[in-house]
Amino acid sequence: MSQRAFMIALADRIGRNNQERVIEAYANAERRGEIARGSNIYAKSSETYARGLWNDGMRKGWLRHPSQL
Numbered sequence: 001m002s003q004r005a006f007m008i009a010l011a012d013r014i015g016r017n018n019q020e021r022v023i024e025a026y027a028n029a030e031r032r033g034e035i036a037r038g039s040n041i042y043a044k045s046s047e048t049y050a051r052g053l054w055n056d057g058m059r060k061g062w063l064r065h066p067s068q069l
Contacts, residue, residue, distance in 0.1 A: 004062060006035045007053050011063055019054060026050035 001009075006029070010022050027046035029035050037049065044052070057063025 001035070003035060003037070003053060004057065007050075007057060008063060011057075016063070023047065023050040023054055026053065 007022070007026055010025050010029075014022050014025060016022075024047070026035070027050045030037070030046045030050070040049075054063065
């Protein structure tokens, strides 16, 4: 599963109105090895990476709820 698909699945399960819980769940899953990054050349923490992925999804629209499009 891609990182994007994993984040969307978490947002669907936890709720897109609960940003901090989704980010925490993604970061915890990454630490457990359930989802992996292709690279980590900037040595970002799991939380920092998850927050960036969340922000990217909201900015580009792939994480917004269909009713928000």
